[in-house]
Amino acid sequence: MSGEAKLKVATVSLAGCFGCHMSLLDMDERIIELLEHVEFERSPLTDIKRVGRCDIGLIEGGVCNAENVQVLREFRRCCHTLVALGACAVNGGLPAQRNHLDVGQCLQAVYLSRQGLAGGRVPDDPELPLPLDKVHPVHEVVRIDYFLPGCPPSGELIFTFLSDLIRGRSPRLGHPALRYD
Amino acid sequence: MMETAHFLLDGVAVPFAEGQTILEAARAAGRYIPHLCWHPDFPPHGSCKLCIVAVGGRHLSACATPAVDGAVVASDVPEINAERRALLQMLFVEGNHFCPSCEKSGLCQLQALASELGMTTPRFNHFYPDRPVDASHPDVLLDFNRCIYCELCVRASRDQDGKSVFALTNRGIHKHLVVNAESGRLGDTDFAADDVAAGICPVGVILRKRVGFAVPIGSRTYDTRPISAVSMDREEP
Numbered sequence: 001m002s003g004e005a006k007l008k009v010a011t012v013s014l015a016g017c018f019g020c021h022m023s024l025l026d027m028d029e030r031i032i033e034l035l036e037h038v039e040f041e042r043s044p045l046t047d048i049k050r051v052g053r054c055d056i057g058l059i060e061g062g063v064c065n066a067e068n069v070q071v072l073r074e075f076r077r078c079c080h081t082l083v084a085l086g087a088c089a090v091n092g093g094l095p096a097q098r099n100h101l102d103v104g105q106c107l108q109a110v111y112l113s114r115q116g117l118a119g120g121r122v123p124d125d126p127e128l129p130l131p132l133d134k135v136h137p138v139h140e141v142v143r144i145d146y147f148l149p150g151c152p153p154s155g156e157l158i159f160t161f162l163s164d165l166i167r168g169r170s171p172r173l174g175h176p177a178l179r180y181d
Numbered sequence: 182m183m184e185t186a187h188f189l190l191d192g193v194a195v196p197f198a199e200g201q202t203i204l205e206a207a208r209a210a211g212r213y214i215p216h217l218c219w220h221p222d223f224p225p226h227g228s229c230k231l232c233i234v235a236v237g238g239r240h241l242s243a244c245a246t247p248a249v250d251g252a253v254v255a256s257d258v259p260e261i262n263a264e265r266r267a268l269l270q271m272l273f274v275e276g277n278h279f280c281p282s283c284e285k286s287g288l289c290q291l292q293a294l295a296s297e298l299g300m301t302t303p304r305f306n307h308f309y310p311d312r313p314v315d316a317s318h319p320d321v322l323l324d325f326n327r328c329i330y331c332e333l334c335v336r337a338s339r340d341q342d343g344k345s346v347f348a349l350t351n352r353g354i355h356k357h358l359v360v361n362a363e364s365g366r367l368g369d370t371d372f373a374a375d376d377v378a379a380g381i382c383p384v385g386v387i388l389r390k391r392v393g394f395a396v397p398i399g400s401r402t403y404d405t406r407p408i409s410a411v412s413m414d415r416e417e418p
Contacts, residue, residue, distance in 0.1 A: 084302070087281055091273070091303050094282065100311030140306055147301035151281035175296045175407040180280035181287065181398055 004037075007055040007166060010079060011043040014068040015095040015135055016061025018044070019152045020086035024058075026155030034159065037166045054079045056165060059144075062092040063136045067129035076142040081165065085158070087151040087180065089138045096135040103133050146171060149180045188252040190234075197248035204232050204243040207256075213409040214256050215265055215294055217383055218331035219244040223340070229272075229331055231265055231294065240264070266300045273303040277310060277326035278384075284393030285385030287401025291329060292384075293408035312357065317368030320390055327385045328358045334387055338378035346372045358386065 013021055021044055025031065042051040051057070051071075057079030063069055076082055087093040098106060111122045138144055148161055148171075157177055164171040187194045190207055197206035202225060204214050218229040227245040234243045235255040243256070255261060272278075272291060280286045312325035330349060335358075338346040346367070350359045362369040373379070374389055381387075398404070402411055 087279070090301075091279070092307060092309075093279060096307070096309065097277075097279065097282070099307075099309040134309070137303070137307065139302060139304070144302070149301060172299065173301055174299045175293075176404065178296045178299060178301065179404075180278075180292055180295070181283075 006036075007038045008041045008053065009038045009043070009056045009058065009162075010041040010051045010054040010075065011045065011058040011085075012051075012060065012071055012075060013044060014059060014061035014072060014089070014138070015064035016086065016088045016093075018060070020058075020060040020089075020158075021045070023086075023152035023155050024158050027159040028155065030155075030159050034162060038162070051075055051078045055081065056162070057082045058085045059083065059089050059138050060085045061088045062095055063132065063138060063141050064095050065129040065131045069132075069141060072138055072141055081145045082142065083146045083148060083161075083165075084138050084144045085148050086153055087149055090147050090149045092135045092137050093151065096137075099134045103131050107131075148173070149178065151181055153179075186248075186250040188248050188250065188254055190254045191257050195248075201248050202244055203234060203236075203241075203246050203248050203252075203254055206248045207243065208413070211413065212256075213412055214243045215298065215409075216244060216412075217290055217294065217329060218333065220333055220381070223333070223336050226332055226336070229329065230268055233261060233264055233268075235261055262298055265294075266298050267304075269295045269298065269300050270302070270304045272329050273300075274305045274307045275310070276308075276328065276384075283327070283385045284388060285327075287396075287398055287404045289385055289403070290383035290408060293403035293411070296403070297407045297409060315360065315365075315367050317366040318370075318372060319368070320374035321367060321372065321379055322388045322390055323358075323360070323367055324386055324388065325358055329384055330356055330358070331383060333381045333383065334358075334378045337381045338372070338376065341377040344371055344376065344378075346370045346376075346378060 040046045041054050042048045051074055057075040059072065059075060059082065063072060084090050088095060107122045111120045161171045185196045187196045190212055195206050195210045195212060204216065204219060207214050214232050214234065216232040218226040219232060225244040227242045230242060232243040233240050236252055280292055286292060310326050315323040332349060335347045335349060338344050346361055348359055348361055349356055351357060359365060360367050360370060379387055
């Protein structure tokens with residue numbers, strides 16, 4: 001049995017493209033080194049659906065629907081340290097570029113009036129979360145402890161960032177590591 | 182013999198000539214003070230406030246404050262850099278600064294300064310402005326959603342190109358960039374892609390068409406060198 005208890009890490013992709021999760025995996029074999037110090041709780045990597053008490057929560061993506069809000073609040077309740085991971089979590093990113101459009105008109109354009117679409121209807125299954133009128137960065141909904149911008153932040157940067165957090169250091173970012181693209 | 186006049190910038194003596202501003206003298210001495218609206222070819226504008234420094238407890242724009250013998254100036258200190266970050270954060274949320282989808286990424290002074298000063302979050306609530314882009318000109322595209330109101334294009338077009346193509350209109354939160362044409366469209370002006378104003382935008386408002394990705398992301402000016410180093414060579418990215 002290893003001496004120190006492992007930190008619990010939960011991750012989620014809200015209104016994101018899973019690119020930040022791909023980048024997390026892009027740290028390659030260093031994820032084994034990481035796993036000596038952490039274990040993944042709720043995450044697309046473990047397929048655990050509900051988040052429990054965690055030390056670190058990584059949020060990819062902004063907030064675009066009611067379920068995103070609920071999951072994000074749950075993460076805030078359960079995670080000691082919450083990290084906005086990547087451009088979309090930090091400022092809404094690509095999904096937020098719909099913010100100057102009316103959401104109702106968006107749905108109509110996609111499901112009703114699109115060329116070649118006959119007899120379409122706006123999906124209204126009660127299981128589908130309702131879209132918000134605007135996409136928000138996560139810090140507009142809950143308190144966020146750290147931000148790691150980038151589209152996506154590189155696997156190396158995520159590794160360095162998590163290594164700092166695990167060792168109880170405040171991650172510090174500057175040029176050239178701190179990128180927004 | 183009289184000693185050369187000098188002031189202390191972060192504890193280091195910086196000599197200056199009569200009439201020089203703090204920013205000019207610091208720059209001549211190889212010391213960088215962050216700035217966005219200041220440009221060596223133009224008189225100080227004093228609008229972006231990124232060049233804020235503390236002089237005897239007062240916070241002043243280094244670009245518009247004459248150097249004074251014996252002054253004690255603080256610039257690269259946590260308190261001042263925190264104020265600069267707050268100014269950057271306000272600029273970021275007032276516009277649509279989505280770096281991953283902006284072709285100016287890596288060549289943008291706003292982005293480069295934010296990276297150098299360690300701005301990890303826009304912190305405030307976003308405005309997400311909705312100002313239509315102007316693609317009417319054959320060689321240049323305008324994306325008004327990224328304007329930081331530095332007026333460099335206004336000044337360059339008026340004072341160097343002699344055309345007065347651009348202007349800022351309205352006040353305060355409603356201030357925005359306009360094109361000086363009856364139609365409001367750049368295509369209806371005598372603006373040309375080789376105008377000084379076409380290459381002076383520090384952010385991604387004035388974009389030359391068909392060259393946006395000639396240099397790949399990752400190999401661009403500020404990808405490899407911080408703005409504090411690049412700025413000492415020249416102003417345009």
